[in-house]
Each structure stands twice: as C-alpha cells, then as structure tokens.
Amino acid sequence: MGWGALRLYTLLVYGFMFLPVGVVVLLSFNASQFGSFPMTGFSFRWFVELAQNDAILRAFRTSLILGALTALISTTLGVLASLALVRYRVPGENYISTLLIAPILVPEVVLAVALLLFLNFLEVNKSFTLLLLGHVIFTLPFVILVVQARLVSIRRDIEEAAQSLGASPVQTFFQITLPLMMPAVLAGALFAFTISFDDITGTLFWKPGGVETVPTQIFSMLRNSISPEINALGTVMIVMTVGLPLLGLALARALAIRSGG
Known part of the structure; x- marks a missing residue:
C-alpha cells in the first residue's frame, strides 16, 4: 500500500x-x-503564420547563432579545463574547480545582476558579446562536469602506451584521448546549446536593445496579448529543448558503445 x-x-x-x-x-x-x-x-495554421513572422524568425536566427557560439566556446574551454584539472597537477586545483563550478550554485538572477553591475562599473555597454560571455559563464560548468566524469573513467595507461610508441602529447590527445572523450564532448556541447537557447533570465539582463532571442520574444508577445502563435512557438521550443538532450544522450551512448566504454 x-x-x-x-x-x-x-x-x-x-x-x-x-x-x-x-x-x-x-x-x-x-x-x-x-x-x-x-x-x-x-x-497547422499557426505554425505557418509562425514561419512567416519576421520578428520570430530574427529571434530564432539570433538564438541559433548565440547557442552555437556558446556551445563552441564552452565546449572548448570545458575540455581544456577538464584536461588540466584531471590529467595534470595544477596549484590550487580544488579552488579552481570550485570557481569554475560556482555559477551552478549561484541563482541565475544573482549572477545576471552581478555581471551587469560589474560591467556597468567598467563602463562597458550591453552588446551581443556581453550576452555571449554571460551564456558561456553559465553553461561552462555543465560542460566541465560532463567531460570530467568521462575523462576520469579513461585509463591513463592507454595514453602512456601511445606516447611510449612515439606519439607526441598532441597526437595522443587527438588520436586517443579525444575520441574516447567524444561522447561526453558532444553531450556537453548539446547541453550548452540547449541551455543557451532556452535561457531567459540572464538574457533579459544582458541583451542589447533591438536584439531578441526566442524566449525573450515569447515574453514580449505575452505582455501584449496571448496569440495562438505563442502556443506554436512554445511547441517548437519544447521539441528543441527536449529533443536535443535526448539526441545527445543517444549519440553519447552510441559513441560510448563503439569506443568500448
């Protein structure tokens, strides 16, 4: 019972x-x-009208570009940081690791306001670069956590065997370590893209005037009236934010099986 x-x-x-x-x-x-x-x-009337709405199309284009750049930068920095923290002895690595993970522990609205106030103190105006920087700061910890978990499970003696056979550290990374890490790298990139694409709290603080992402466009439309196009746009957002992580999970599992992990 x-x-x-x-x-x-x-x-x-x-x-x-x-x-x-x-x-x-x-x-x-x-x-x-x-x-x-x-x-x-x-x-499918509202989806057709959605595809003909110039403001929504611009917001989609902005969100896709922002998400792709965020995923690229966060994944690159996350892989490098994970390698440094797991494979090498770094002075104060516990403090560095805590600092890199800290954005997850801080409420996003606090992080958004803090970054905005700090840049206002430096007299830096809002821009797309600032928006991208904020999204990278917020998504980087997720990439680090995923990649570190995979990197810890990769046996060090495999890399040492490759180097003992004449491979340089760079060759070892690209031919041995990176392929074994690829499931986590792809999963981290998709998580970063999805989080960036779906973010609204930080985006409202960081975006410059005239720049709208899909979530902020939905918020702006809701303030005026409740249009059926919002339901269609919400459905598209749901499909993307749910489908991409599931796709990443499937790809990561398939690559892990192929690599024997």
Whole structure:
C-alpha cells in the first residue's frame, strides 16, 4: 500500500507539472484563434503564420547563432579545463574547480545582476558579446562536469602506451584521448546549446536593445496579448529543448558503445 501510494503521488506530481505543457502543445494545433476547449479542428495554421513572422524568425536566427557560439566556446574551454584539472597537477586545483563550478550554485538572477553591475562599473555597454560571455559563464560548468566524469573513467595507461610508441602529447590527445572523450564532448556541447537557447533570465539582463532571442520574444508577445502563435512557438521550443538532450544522450551512448566504454 505504501509503495502504491508513493507511485500514485509521483504520477500526480508529474501530471501537475507537465499537463500545462501538454495543453500548450495541443492548443498549438487548434484551428480557432481562441485557446479554448473543445477544439474546433486540427490545423497547422499557426505554425505557418509562425514561419512567416519576421520578428520570430530574427529571434530564432539570433538564438541559433548565440547557442552555437556558446556551445563552441564552452565546449572548448570545458575540455581544456577538464584536461588540466584531471590529467595534470595544477596549484590550487580544488579552488579552481570550485570557481569554475560556482555559477551552478549561484541563482541565475544573482549572477545576471552581478555581471551587469560589474560591467556597468567598467563602463562597458550591453552588446551581443556581453550576452555571449554571460551564456558561456553559465553553461561552462555543465560542460566541465560532463567531460570530467568521462575523462576520469579513461585509463591513463592507454595514453602512456601511445606516447611510449612515439606519439607526441598532441597526437595522443587527438588520436586517443579525444575520441574516447567524444561522447561526453558532444553531450556537453548539446547541453550548452540547449541551455543557451532556452535561457531567459540572464538574457533579459544582458541583451542589447533591438536584439531578441526566442524566449525573450515569447515574453514580449505575452505582455501584449496571448496569440495562438505563442502556443506554436512554445511547441517548437519544447521539441528543441527536449529533443536535443535526448539526441545527445543517444549519440553519447552510441559513441560510448563503439569506443568500448
């Protein structure tokens, strides 16, 4: 009885959490412009209008560019930091590791305000570069945690065997270490892209005027009126933010199986 009640309670909690998401997805296919039940018909009308909305297309383009750059920079820095902290003796490595992970421990709104105030103190204006910097700071810890977990499981003697056979440290990294790390690298990059694409709290503080990402565009549309296009845009966001991590998990698992890990 106790386990049955716990399962029922868990199902009710998850239902309460995800039912609004399901409603948004369902209403995005409603033929009527009024979001109400019962639905008057099934239609892709709002997705078509979404694809013809120039403001939303610009926001998508900005989010894709921002997410791709964030993933590239965070993954590169995360791999280098993980290698330094796991494979080499670095003075104060515990403090450095704590400092790199700290953005996860600090509430995002506090981090956003702190970075904004610091740059205002330096008299640095808002720009796309500032927005990119903020997203890198926020996503870098996730990449480091994923890559470090994979790197710790890679046996050091494999790399030492390659170097004993004449491979340089650079060759060992690109031919031995990096392929073995690739599942974690890809997973970290997808996590960084997804977090950047979905972020709104920090973006509202860091973005310059005239630059909108998809989440801030949705927020701006909600302040004016509730349009059926918002439901369609929300569905696209849900598919991307849920589908990409699942895709990354599948790729990481496939690569881990191929590499024998």
